[in-house]
Amino acid sequence: MYADRMTTTGRPGRELARQALAEVAAEPGVAKPAPILVADGVLRRFGGLVAVDVAHLAVQRGAITAVIGPNGAGKTTLFNVLTGFDKPQSGSWTFNGRRVHGQRAHQVARLGMVRTFQLTKALSRLSVIDNMRLGAVGQVGENFWLSLLPFLWDRQEREITERADQLLAWFQLDAMRDEFAGSLSGGQRKLLEMARALMVNPELVLLDEPMAGVNPALAQSLLAHVKQLRENGMTVLFIEHDMDTVHDISDWVVVMGEGKIIAEGTPDQVMADQRVIDAYLGAHHDGAVRTAAGQEAAVGPAPVVRPAGPEREPE
Amino acid sequence: MNWDLIASTTLTQAIGPGVVVFALAAIGLNVQFGYTGLLNFGQAAFAAMGAYGLAMGVATLGWPFWWSILLGLAAALLLAVLLGVSTLRLRADYLAIATVAAAEAIRRTFRSVALREYTGGAEGIRAFADTFREYGVALGFERGENVRYGPFFYPLQPHLWVMVVGWTLIALCLLVVWLAMRSPWGRVLKAIREDEDAVRSLGKSAFSYKIQSFALGGVIGALAGFMEALRIGNVAPDQYHTTFTFYTYAVLILGGAARVFGPVVGAALFWGLFNFLTAFLGEAARLGGIPVGPLEIPVSGLITPAEVGPFVFVLLGAGIIAMLIFRPQGIFGDRREISLNVR
Numbered sequence: 149m150y151a152d153r154m155t156t157t158g159r160p161g162r163e164l165a166r167q168a169l170a171e172v173a174a175e176p177g178v179a180k181p182a183p184i185l186v187a188d189g190v191l192r193r194f195g196g197l198v199a200v201d202v203a204h205l206a207v208q209r210g211a212i213t214a215v216i217g218p219n220g221a222g223k224t225t226l227f228n229v230l231t232g233f234d235k236p237q238s239g240s241w242t243f244n245g246r247r248v249h250g251q252r253a254h255q256v257a258r259l260g261m262v263r264t265f266q267l268t269k270a271l272s273r274l275s276v277i278d279n280m281r282l283g284a285v286g287q288v289g290e291n292f293w294l295s296l297l298p299f300l301w302d303r304q305e306r307e308i309t310e311r312a313d314q315l316l317a318w319f320q321l322d323a324m325r326d327e328f329a330g331s332l333s334g335g336q337r338k339l340l341e342m343a344r345a346l347m348v349n350p351e352l353v354l355l356d357e358p359m360a361g362v363n364p365a366l367a368q369s370l371l372a373h374v375k376q377l378r379e380n381g382m383t384v385l386f387i388e389h390d391m392d393t394v395h396d397i398s399d400w401v402v403v404m405g406e407g408k409i410i411a412e413g414t415p416d417q418v419m420a421d422q423r424v425i426d427a428y429l430g431a432h433h434d435g436a437v438r439t440a441a442g443q444e445a446a447v448g449p450a451p452v453v454r455p456a457g458p459e460r461e462p463e
Numbered sequence: 464m465n466w467d468l469i470a471s472t473t474l475t476q477a478i479g480p481g482v483v484v485f486a487l488a489a490i491g492l493n494v495q496f497g498y499t500g501l502l503n504f505g506q507a508a509f510a511a512m513g514a515y516g517l518a519m520g521v522a523t524l525g526w527p528f529w530w531s532i533l534l535g536l537a538a539a540l541l542l543a544v545l546l547g548v549s550t551l552r553l554r555a556d557y558l559a560i561a562t563v564a565a566a567e568a569i570r571r572t573f574r575s576v577a578l579r580e581y582t583g584g585a586e587g588i589r590a591f592a593d594t595f596r597e598y599g600v601a602l603g604f605e606r607g608e609n610v611r612y613g614p615f616f617y618p619l620q621p622h623l624w625v626m627v628v629g630w631t632l633i634a635l636c637l638l639v640v641w642l643a644m645r646s647p648w649g650r651v652l653k654a655i656r657e658d659e660d661a662v663r664s665l666g667k668s669a670f671s672y673k674i675q676s677f678a679l680g681g682v683i684g685a686l687a688g689f690m691e692a693l694r695i696g697n698v699a700p701d702q703y704h705t706t707f708t709f710y711t712y713a714v715l716i717l718g719g720a721a722r723v724f725g726p727v728v729g730a731a732l733f734w735g736l737f738n739f740l741t742a743f744l745g746e747a748a749r750l751g752g753i754p755v756g757p758l759e760i761p762v763s764g765l766i767t768p769a770e771v772g773p774f775v776f777v778l779l780g781a782g783i784i785a786m787l788i789f790r791p792q793g794i795f796g797d798r799r800e801i802s803l804n805v806r
Contacts, residue, residue: 231664233660233663233664252663252668253660253663253664254662254663254664254665254666254667254668254669255666257663257664257665257666258666262664262665262666263664264664265660265661265664269658269660269661269664270661271653271654271657271658271661272657273653273656273657274650274653274654274657278650278653278654279654281647281650282650282651282654282662282665282667283665285665285666287647288647289646289647289648290647290648290651290667291648292643292648292675292679295642295643295646295647295648295649296639296642296643296646298642298645298646301646301647305647328799331799341661344665345664345665347665348665348666
C-alpha cells in the first residue's frame with residue numbers, strides 16, 4: 149500500500165501547494181486559502197520569560213511549512229503547546245476545524261496531528277518492528293482484558309505488521325527490523341521516529357529538527373521522504389535551521405523571533421526580508437556567537453547569530 | 464556437620480510457602496517495575512491490603528471467607544488507583560519516595576493503638592484461616608501430620624495446602640503476565656518504560672496504562688498478602704515492613720526483571736540461599752568449624768550462633784551487589800537490553 153504511494157512520479161502535491169500559496173501575502177499571521185491548523189493568541193510564559201506569543205498562525209493544508217528562527221525563539225515550545233505536551237497561559241487553536249486546545253497529547257495525536265521530537269525518542273529496548281507496531285491506532289489488543297485473548301487481535305496484528313514492514317522498507321530500515329531500536333545510529337533513529345509517526349496515519353506531521361545530527365547522505369534521503377509525504381497528501385510542519393534545506397523543500401516559511409512570528413512567506417520572500425536577515429540570517433552581529441545547547445551545535449551550518457536563551461522544554 | 468539437615472532445609476524452603484509469597488509479590492512488582500518501569504517501593508502495602516482485607520473481613524466484620532478475599536482484592540485495587548492517580552504523574556525517583564512513604568503510613572495505621580479494636584494493633588489478627596484449612600482437609604491436602612517426600616519435609620502446619628494453592632496462583636499469574644506481555648497491551652507498557660512522551664505522541668494515554676499496570680501488579684501483590692496471612696495464620700503489621708518490598712526487589716533483580724519466569728526463579732534462589740546459609744553457618748557456628756574432607760576450617764571465635772542471622776543478610780547483600788555489577792540483567796535477562804544506552 150505504502151510502497152505504491154511512495155513511488156509516485158511527478159510532483160502534483162508540490163505544484164498544488166505552491167500555486168495555493170502564490171497569492172498569499174508575505175506578512176506575519178496571514179490567512180491561508182485552505183488551512184488545516186489555525187492558532188490564535190497562543191501565549192506561553194515561563195515565569196518572566198515569554199517563550200511563545202503567537203497572535204495568529206495558519207498552516208496550509210497539503211504544504212510543507214518550515215518554522216525557522218534563532219535558538220530560544222520558541223519554536224519547540226510552540227510545537228509542545230500545539231500538540232498538547234505543554235499548556236499555554238492562553239490561546240486557542242483548531243485542527244481540521246475541530247478545537248484542539250485543552251486536549252491531552254494523546255488525544256491530539258489521535259485526531260491526526262502527530263509530532264516527532266528534537267531529541268529522538270527511539271524506544272531503545274523495544275525492537276524496531278515493535279516501535280513501528282506501537283504507532284498503529286485503534287488496536288484491539290491494547291485493552292488489558294482483550295489482550296489476554298490473542299485470537300481477538302492477532303489478525304489485526306498481522307495487518308499492522310505488514311504496514312509496518314512496508315514503511316520500514318521505504319525508510320530502508322528493514323534490515324534492522326528485529327534489532328533493538330537502541331542499537332540504531334542517530335540518523336536511523338530519526339528515520340525510525342518519522343516512520344513510527346506515520347504508523348498513526350496522521351494528516352499533519354510536526355517534525356522537530358528532523359535533520360539535526362544526521363549525516364549529509366542520510367539527510368538527503370530524509371528530505372526525499374518529507375517531500376514524498378506531501379505527495380501523499382499529508383501536511384508537514386517542521387523546524388529546521390539549515391537554510392538550504394528549508395529553501396529546497398518548503399512551500400512556506402514561518403520565522404519566529406523571541407516568541408513572536410516576525411515574518412512569513414515563500415522561501416525566497418523570507419530570505420530577502422530585512423527583518424529575517426537581522427534577526428536570524430545574520431547581517432549584524434550584536435554579541436558573541438554561541439549555541440544554546442550541544443544539540444543545537446550539532447546542526448551544522450546553522451545560522452545561529454544572536455545570543456539566546458535555551459530552547460525550553462517542559463519537564 | 465549435618466549435611467542431610469542442611470540439604471533438606473534448603474530444598475524444602477526453596478519451593479516452600481515463603482517462596483510462594485515472595486514469588487507472587489515479585490510477579491506483581493515485575494509488571495510494575497520490570498515491564499512498565501514504575502519504581503514502586505510500596506509493594507508491601509499491596510500485600511498488607513490483601514492480608515488485612517482477608518483477616519479483617521473474617522475476624523472483624525464476620526464476613527464469609529470468599530467475601531473477605533474480595534475485600535482484600537478490592538482494597539489493593541483501591542490503593543492502586545488512589546496511589547496511582549496521586550503519584551503516577553511524578554518522575555520515577557519521586558514515585559519511589561511517595562510509594563515507600565505511603566506503605567509505611569499504611570503499616571503504621573494498621574499498627575496504631577487507636578484502631579486496635581479493628582486491626583489488632585501490633586499483634587495483629589488471628590483466627591481467620593479456618594475456612595481455608597477446611598478446604599485443605601476436604602481436598603486431602605491437610606492431614607494434620609508431618610509430610611515428607613524424599614528430602615522435602617513439611618511439618619504439621621498447613622504448609623502443603625498453602626503450597627498447592629500458592630503454586631496454582633503463581634501458575635495463573637505467570638499465564639496472565641505471559642499473555643499480557645506478548646500482546647499489544649504489554650507493548651505499550653514496555654514503551655512507557657522506555658519513553659512516556661513517545662507513547663503519548665503516538666496517541667496512547669500513558670497515564671491510563673500506568674494505572675492499569677499499577678493495579679495489576681498491586682492485585683498480584685495482594686495475592687502474596689493472602690498467602691502470607693494464610694501460611695502463618697496471623698496478620699501483623701510488621702510482616703509488611705519495607706524490608707518486604709526490598710526482599711521483593713532482591714528477588715526480582717536476582718531472577719531478572721521483565722522476564723516472565725524471573726520472579727519465580729529469583730524467589731526460589733533467594734529463599735533457598737537464605738535458608739542454606741542460615742542452616743550451614745548455624746551448624747558451623749554450633750560445631751565451631753566447617754569440615755572440608757578430612758580437614759576442618761575453624762570458625763570458633765569468628766561467629767556465634769546469634770550472629771548467623773545478621774551475617775547471612777550481609778552475605779546476601781554482597782551477593783546482590785555482585786549480581787548488579789557482573790550480571791545486571793539477572794539470571795534470565797538479556798544483557799543487550801541492559802547495556803543499551805537508554806536515551
